[in-house]
Amino acid sequence: MTASLGPEEWAAIWLSLQVALVATVCALPLAVWVAYVLARKQFPGRQLLNGLVHLPLVLPPVVTGYLLLIIFGQQGPLGAFLHSTFGVSLAFRWTGAALAAAIMAFPLMVRAIRLGIEAVDPGLEAAAATLGASRTRIFMSVTLPLVLPGVLAGTVLGFAKALGEFGATITFVAAIPGQTQTIPSAIYGLLQVPGSEPAVVRLVIVSVVLAMGALLVSEWLAHRMARRVAA
Amino acid sequence: MLDIHIQKQLGHFRLDIGVQAPAGVTAIFGPSGSGKTSVVNAVAGLMTPDQGRISVGEAVLLDTSRGQNLPVHKRRVGYVFQDARLFPHMTVQRNLEYGGMHDAERVISVLGLQELLDRRPAGLSGGERQRVALGRALMCDPQILLMDEPLAALDAARKAEILPYIERLRDDVKIPILYVTHDVSEVARLATTLVVMDQGQVATAGPVDEVLSQPRAVPLVGVRAAGAVIMTKVAGRLLDDGLTELAFSGGRLLMPGNLGGLGQVIRVRIPAQDVILSREAPQGLSALNVLPVTICGIEDGRGPGVAVGLLAGNDRLLARVTRRSLQRMELAVGQEIYAIIKATAVGPEDVGH
Numbered sequence: 274m275t276a277s278l279g280p281e282e283w284a285a286i287w288l289s290l291q292v293a294l295v296a297t298v299c300a301l302p303l304a305v306w307v308a309y310v311l312a313r314k315q316f317p318g319r320q321l322l323n324g325l326v327h328l329p330l331v332l333p334p335v336v337t338g339y340l341l342l343i344i345f346g347q348q349g350p351l352g353a354f355l356h357s358t359f360g361v362s363l364a365f366r367w368t369g370a371a372l373a374a375a376i377m378a379f380p381l382m383v384r385a386i387r388l389g390i391e392a393v394d395p396g397l398e399a400a401a402a403t404l405g406a407s408r409t410r411i412f413m414s415v416t417l418p419l420v421l422p423g424v425l426a427g428t429v430l431g432f433a434k435a436l437g438e439f440g441a442t443i444t445f446v447a448a449i450p451g452q453t454q455t456i457p458s459a460i461y462g463l464l465q466v467p468g469s470e471p472a473v474v475r476l477v478i479v480s481v482v483l484a485m486g487a488l489l490v491s492e493w494l495a496h497r498m499a500r501r502v503a504a
Numbered sequence: 505m506l507d508i509h510i511q512k513q514l515g516h517f518r519l520d521i522g523v524q525a526p527a528g529v530t531a532i533f534g535p536s537g538s539g540k541t542s543v544v545n546a547v548a549g550l551m552t553p554d555q556g557r558i559s560v561g562e563a564v565l566l567d568t569s570r571g572q573n574l575p576v577h578k579r580r581v582g583y584v585f586q587d588a589r590l591f592p593h594m595t596v597q598r599n600l601e602y603g604g605m606h607d608a609e610r611v612i613s614v615l616g617l618q619e620l621l622d623r624r625p626a627g628l629s630g631g632e633r634q635r636v637a638l639g640r641a642l643m644c645d646p647q648i649l650l651m652d653e654p655l656a657a658l659d660a661a662r663k664a665e666i667l668p669y670i671e672r673l674r675d676d677v678k679i680p681i682l683y684v685t686h687d688v689s690e691v692a693r694l695a696t697t698l699v700v701m702d703q704g705q706v707a708t709a710g711p712v713d714e715v716l717s718q719p720r721a722v723p724l725v726g727v728r729a730a731g732a733v734i735m736t737k738v739a740g741r742l743l744d745d746g747l748t749e750l751a752f753s754g755g756r757l758l759m760p761g762n763l764g765g766l767g768q769v770i771r772v773r774i775p776a777q778d779v780i781l782s783r784e785a786p787q788g789l790s791a792l793n794v795l796p797v798t799i800c801g802i803e804d805g806r807g808p809g810v811a812v813g814l815l816a817g818n819d820r821l822l823a824r825v826t827r828r829s830l831q832r833m834e835l836a837v838g839q840e841i842y843a844i845i846k847a848t849a850v851g852p853e854d855v856g857h
Contacts, residue, residue, distance in 0.1 A: 394589070396587070397589055397591060397592075399550050400585060400589035401591070401602070402549075402550075402576035402577045403548050403550075403576060403577075403583040403603075403641075403650075404577075404602050404603030404640065404641075404644050405577050405578075405580070405603050405604065406577055406602070406603075407577055414602075415591060418593050419592070419593055
């Protein structure tokens with residue numbers, strides 16, 4: 274058994290990181306907005322939005338992947354539109370893997386960010402207003418600094434989830450080496466081949482290290498947030 | 505002069521008040537749920553009334569008939585909240601400077617904030633937090649100061665630590681201060697004007713000594729809390745006995761403790777339930793303070809108690825006796841009798857400067 278990673282394994286690792294990074298970065302602004310709306314605004318359809326956001330968390334990932342395939346596949350309504358208008362195709366591409374990862378990570382990001390927003394006392398924003406601060410200044414100087422640790426925690430959690438996404442990804446974009454084969458789908462593929470246990474073990478170790486690292490960072494940020502907001 | 509006329513329907517609760525607050529402390533007093541905080545929130549712009557007008561001197565903050573409603577951050581109100589609301593992620597210094605640097609050096613020295621500047625709100629005591637909150641509100645150069653039960657969350661010792669600062673403030677800054685409280689001793693110490701609220705309306709209002717000495721204020725203020733406030737001058741000190749002699753238009757009073765230097769004007773609250781009435785000048789009594797008074801009003805409320813208004817010189821006092829005593833002594837308006845006040849009835853919390 275060799276300890277070093279082969280080129281195909283490296284490809285899977287880099288692809289996983291790329292997919293997870295793009296998924297998290299693209300989902301973040303929307304997640305912050307949805308979390309803010311859910312935490313602070315009362316409007317009809319609030320529960321519906323909340324349910325919709327959480328759906329990927331409770332649906333079997335295969336179902337989510339299949340729905341993505343139907344909607345974003347070459348023949349799907351959005352897929353056909355994107356392909357004919359922008360020349361972008363998602364199915365069986367790494368971009369599709371990023372979309373699947375983003376959708377699966379989204380509920381976790383929204384939850385963490387929402388907790389961060391709910392921990393900020395709206396009374397502090399009212400106090401800032403009485404001291405002459407405009408809405409923009411209040412958001413930049415009071416709300417954002419207090420919410421930031423929650424946003425970071427949500428980002429890390431979403432990144433870890435995107436890194437490990439399997440079910441929806443493999444259903445939507447399959448596992449094409451170098452194109453859509455991420456770490457989890459590479460491990461799954463290797464398990465089907467006799468004698469590839471060393472490669473499996475190496476990728477498993479990489480997975481554990483990445484996930485553990487993300488969790489530790491997330492915990493540390495959550496701890497900081499709790500200390501900072503406790504007044 | 506701060507002028508407030510507002511109406512607001514909040515579910516089944518209706519707020520409908522008119523309040524005028526001159527420079528000095530205007531206390532808004534009343535039981536919880538009477539709408540006190542809604543009034544200050546309306547002035548700050550944190551609550552928008554259905555109808556009304558709020559103005560400070562020439563500046564109009566709200567006029568619903570003209571569709572005027574100045575946003576919160578343009579109203580120049582200093583607001584001290586009950587829970588301080590310091591920004592937890594900033595040092596005391598940055599909290600203070602958030603709204604401006606008006607008179608910073610003096611505010612910091614008067615409130616004793618110098619050694620707190622580098623600390624964070626989480627490490628401050630309740631009293632220190634309120635001092636910082638007060639300083640922060642003052643440094644934004646407000647045209648009105650709003651204080652919503654700033655001492656309610658503090659114990660007696662912390663209260664005693666902050667009250668002198670607020671007294672000094674009242675005498676130093678020439679802006680109207682709206683002070684919400686449900687503690688009558690704070691009213692007695694601080695207020696120049698008193699507005700008593702009940703169920704969203706003004707029950708009675710006026711200069712604090714007049715309002716508190718009305719017999720009909722007793723049920724509004726609460727039987728235990730009722731009591732007149734009189735302005736007195738320190739006329740002498742009995743060092744051996746640890747007493748201070750206070751002079752006012754109705755005579756002289758001896759009160760325990762060192763209450764101030766000779767000639768200093770201090771205000772004293774005399775609880776109505778600690779004033780005893782006698783038809784003849786009493787003999788052989790341990791009480792030190794006996795004042796000749798004239799009955800100027802009798803308020804026969806519900807329950808066994810009766811409030812009796814007394815005129816001592818030009819000042820008014822208030823006594824609370826049972827209906828049974830009133831009938832037995834055959835007391836009536838215009839009668840000249842004696843009021844007996846036990847020196848120890850007046851606690852340190854009832855004495856202000």
